[in-house]
Amino acid sequence: MSEPEILPWDRQDREPEKAYGYFVLYRDLGRTRTVAKVATEVNKSRDYLHKLATAWKWVQRAQAWDREEDRLYVEGLAEQRRDMAKRHARISSALQAKIVARLQTIDASKLSPGDIARWLEVATRVERLALGLPDSTTSHTGPDGGPIRAEVEQMSAAQRGDFFRALMAEAAARAGQGSPTSGSGDPAGDDEQEESAGAAASEE
Numbered sequence: 001m002s003e004p005e006i007l008p009w010d011r012q013d014r015e016p017e018k019a020y021g022y023f024v025l026y027r028d029l030g031r032t033r034t035v036a037k038v039a040t041e042v043n044k045s046r047d048y049l050h051k052l053a054t055a056w057k058w059v060q061r062a063q064a065w066d067r068e069e070d071r072l073y074v075e076g077l078a079e080q081r082r083d084m085a086k087r088h089a090r091i092s093s094a095l096q097a098k099i100v101a102r103l104q105t106i107d108a109s110k111l112s113p114g115d116i117a118r119w120l121e122v123a124t125r126v127e128r129l130a131l132g133l134p135d136s137t138t139s140h141t142g143p144d145g146g147p148i149r150a151e152v153e154q155m156s157a158a159q160r161g162d163f164f165r166a167l168m169a170e171a172a173a174r175a176g177q178g179s180p181t182s183g184s185g186d187p188a189g190d191d192e193q194e195e196s197a198g199a200a201a202s203e204e
Contacts, residue, residue, distance in 0.1 A: 008064035012056065019052050026053070027062045109161040116163060 006012060009027060011020040026038045035053050039046045053059065111119075 007068075008057075008061040009068070015056055019056060022049060022052060023056060023058050023061065026058050027065050031066060033062060109157050111161075 011017070015023075022038055022042060022044075025041060026033050026035065029037055035049045035058070036046055038044075039049050042049075
């Protein structure tokens with residue numbers, strides 16, 4: 001079996017144990033480390049410790065230690081980001097399914113042009129962010145969703161209903177569900193549908 005590699009921050013061949021102990025104190029002081037700080041801590045002369053630092057290459061070994069710490073930090077951060085992305089994806093998927101179920105209770109024909117414009121703006125923004133693109137939807141819609149609202153206002157009530165149902169279908173597809181149906185089949189009845197639509201509009 002081969003001998004394990006001696007890393008720069010490990011005790012070196014023939015390095016006295018006490019000298020290595022001084023180096024560890026120096027190494028662990030971080031990037032503001034100085035031999036003078038070690039001398040003060042161990043109550044030794046600076047000249048003596050400077051000789052040890054030169055003989056055993058404290059500066060180079062400490063720099064190698066810093067680089068390794070940086071590498072481990074970046075790896076740990078990347079792993080945390082991957083875990084966060086997976087967790088957010090699971091939460092987003094579950095939330096999308098609930099939102100689609102809620103959308104199915106809304107009577108699309110009763111939505112105002114402003115309601116549909118807001119739904120479209122939110123859907124577009126979420127899609128862009130999911131693809132890692134900048135959220136630039138406001139530059140296309142204006143501060144109040146102007147162009148989208150103007151286009152929707154020109155639709156008839158039936159066209160607005162079809163337009164919103166298309167949005168619902170796409171949302172359902174993204175959530176992994178089948179095409180949603182309109183709220184007319186909801187066993188809760190028309191009264192509850194109107195109440196749901198009013199609640200959705202007030203929540204916006």
